[in-house]
Amino acid sequence: MTLLGASAAAVSCGRSAGGSSGKQARKLRYQGWAGQVIVPELAEDLGYLGEVKLDWVGNTISGPQDIQSAATGQIDFGGAFNGAVVKLAANGAPITSVISYYGSDRHAYNGFYVLEDGPIRSARDLIGKKVGMNTLGAHSEAMLDIYLKRHGLSQGDIHKVQPLVVPPVNTEQSLRQRQIQVGVLGDILRDKALATGGIRPLFTDYQLLGAFSAGTYVMTVRFLRQNPDTAAAFVTGVARAIEWARRTPREEVIARMEEIVRKRGRKEDATPLKYWKSFGVAETGGRITDRQLQLWVDWLAERGDIKRGKVKVSGLYTNEFNEYRPSSTSPGSSAPSASSATKTRS
Missing domain, CATH: 3.40.190.10 (Periplasmic binding protein-like II)
Known part of the structure; x- marks a missing residue:
């Protein structure tokens, strides 16, 4: 079994063996982007994260830096272009992609x-x-x-x-x-x-x-094993925010994001938000597919950045924590809390 396959197995075993017992994290440390609203920030503002709260520790300079910080435990989740995720995982980082958060479509490219x-x-x-x-x-x-x-x-x-x-x-x-x-x-x-x-x-x-999801949020295998309910509340909340933005009039989404920037008081220029059109996530609820990652596994192998055959795509990601269903995002429905996630999976 590869290191990546072992990592995925560790996540699954942690949950089946009672990984949700004990006190789980309720604050998720993360890095933001100046003048932008990332999907988790939107999810929190919409009330979709339930009991889980975000703890901003500063802004990142790049996707690779963000996921490196997640891999070393400086933050609890980070996001990057899927090629960077593949490369970091191939070098032994015990990370797992849990949800797509940006991509390319006819509006975002x-x-x-x-x-x-x-x-x-x-x-x-x-x-x-x-x-x-x-x-x-x-x-x-x-x-x-x-x-x-x-x-x-x-x-x-x-x-x-x-x-x-x-x-x-x-x-x-x-x-x-x-x-x-x-x-x-x-x-x-x-x-x-x-x-x-x-x-x-x-x-x-x-x-x-064509339309494709290009980047994913990652968490460490250890975090997922120790905080499965928190991970499920986070991933499902982000999935709901993606779908909210997809079905909500653009002007309303922009207004919401501008208000988020105003409320957080970081003295940012919110002008770029007026040009927002789409997060570009191709799949419903940000669910991850083999295709999204295989493209970059092949590209990196062709470049010689990773050894061909070393990485198995199935070991790079999990949709296990994504409990989004279309009916769960109907107007007025309540956000799943970390505790309710356990009942959903049991």
Whole structure:
């Protein structure tokens, strides 16, 4: 059995062997993002976490940093691009993905943009060109590799395309000043750049792969074993918040998130929230599937970042704590508490 398979088995055994006995955590430490409202914060504000409370300890600088903090026990849950989750787990971190929280759809996506009057029209035109993105070895570089491979470029040609780290706030300017030939833009930065004009998409991740969930929240195997009811209340509450945002008018969701930012009093700029359109989670209630993770297992193995065959996707995640059912999110229904979760599973 692999380390990852053993981790999943440990979670299951912990629950069946009375892991819910004793006092469980009721506060979950986490890191946020400046000027943003993450799904757990929305879930808490909606009352979907029941007795479980969130304990903000600061803001993160990246998804990989967030899940590393979760793996080392500095926080109780963290979220990142699924490729980062796979890589951390493959390196021995005893973490398990419990729910998807963001992705790409027709409203929420990242695009690879070029100058409208520029010569780049195809994948082959990218040979020798610079592509600016927020970080290397993550979502954007994976999308670029998949795009180039699907359009017939050899590994030798792919290596001639130059992905570069460019801060998102500087990407549009770098593209217009021709310091890079392609810029990856999403959300508010994409919409503002398109409104200015003069750029066009070469491709988007949504066009490339369709709707897909791209990132998951992780918890350690130990935390899940010791706090199964708390984990179930958290995961189910986040699932309900995802579905609330999916079915609620956009203006109402934005207003709710703006109010959350105002109430927490962190002196943040809430302007980007006006551009929110979707969390992009593809599956109902954020449930995780093999497909979401297998794509990144294969990509990382092709890059040589992990050994092929070392990671079994089934050992990377669990939906065991996700008790979301469509009927449970009807207007006026009460949020499941940590104690009620035990009754649901027994």
